[in-house]
Amino acid sequence: MSKIKFTQLRIEALAAPDTGRVDYHDTGCSGLTCRVSYTGIKSFVVLKWNGKNTQRITLGKFPALTVKDAQVKANKIKSDLIRGINPTEEKRKDKIRGLTLQELMDQYLSNKTDLREATIFDYNQKLRQGFADWLSKPVNEITEAMVLARRRHIEKGVDNKLRVLRLLMHYAVRRKIIEVNPVNAVTEERLWSAPIRKKRMISKDSLKDWHDAVMALENEKAKIYLLLLLHTGLRDTDVRYLEWTDIDFKNDCLQARDTKNGTDFTAYLAPQIKPHLRALQALTGTGKYLFPGDTKDGVMGIPRKPIQQVCKEANLEFSSHDLKRTFLTIGEAALIPFSLLKTLANHKTGRDVTEGYIIAEAHTLREATHKIADAIQARVSDTAGNVVSINISAAY
Secondary structure, three states: OEEEOOOHHHHHHOOOOOOOEEEEEEOOOOOEEEEEEOOOOEEEEEEEEOOOOEEEEEEEEEOOOOHHHHHHHHHHHHHHHHOOOOHHHHHHHHHHOOOEHHHHHHHHHHHOOOOOHHHHHHHHHHHHHHHHHHOOOEHHHOOHHHHHHHHHHOOOOHHHHHHHHHHHHHHHHHOOOOOOOOOHHHHHOOOOOOOOOOOOOOOOOOHHHHHHHHHOOOOHHHHHHHHHHHHHOOOHHHHHOOEHHHEEOOOOEEEEOOOOOOOOEEEEOOOOOHHHHHHHHHHHOOOOEOOEOOOOOOEOOOOHHHHHHHHHHHOOOOOOOHHHHHHHHHHHHOOOOHHHHHHHOOOOOOOOHHHHHOOOOHHHHHHHHHHHHHHHHHHHOOOOOOOOOOOHHHHO
16 A cells, blocks of 8 residues: 555546556545546545454545545544444445335345245235335334334234234344334233134035035136145145146155245145046146146136135135145044144144154155045045045046
8 A cells, every 4th residue: 555645636646557456545644545446536435443354434536525525524434433433334324214114025025035926915915904004104213102003003913914014124123224123012012912723624514515516616726726725734825836846646745845834845645636636737737837827926826716606605614724724623533643643734843752753654644644535535425424436547
């Protein structure tokens, strides 16, 4: 680093290097440096050692910034640094100070490239439902008092809406946009509602009517989607995002990718469901997904109209997730052990010591899946109590 006394004429006379850049240190103002690049651009910077590393703060370009002004700015910045004020950090804070809640959501979603379209839709919907009038509000103006007041006025699904806000505010804390998550006040005041587990399912007495209505659907994809949910106990997105490469007809299984607990999961195919999958393969097998559709991800959305049609025909109400409860309830009635049902449901193992020692083998899981499928078939059969025999050869 060359040391010279900075003047307007001397800086103007500095020649550009052939490559890279050259730094010149001002002997008249400690820490002030002029950086000259091979392009001829000359910039004033302040270099300050903070005990761990050298801080570099850019002041501006010459000649728009004169030597005299650069020296004044350098002295002020050095004074700020001594007092613990980092101009670069303050500049960053000024830049993000006006970041709105909607902009924060957009920034979060752009960085979370692994989110499925259904999840993105859910986040946006809940944010609009609970905080539509906050979307244009700067994030750092949202206070704990505002969150607590809003909680009292949200009529339905208050916790789910607050969880989306908490997620975004936690992201804002990590990005140093704010210092404290205002939704923490809900935790500190112990205002989160006690979870109420839903219990709706397709009862034993209604399952045949439901099954008959499903089999009568003209929408083949919706029909097989519902049957697959019932026979595997998988979640909606685990089924809708299945790819044909995930289906293993030889070993009678499928792989659900990136499930809710963060892992891939192997589910087994009972003989009753295989013919339907083969029929679906003839319909959509040339594409990537079992259930292709018009969503952004290229998969079918939840088939709400066919579900409403089944509800009307069977005179009941159900959702996709209710079929998971139905699968497990039938499994319990078929005397499948609880630990095995938990594995079939792809639920995480708890803290029970004994449970941690039980490792369900593929053969055991396959047999349990077949047993549940037989119980389903017995309930939907026209001959009560009898299991309808499936012509397995028709599946190949």
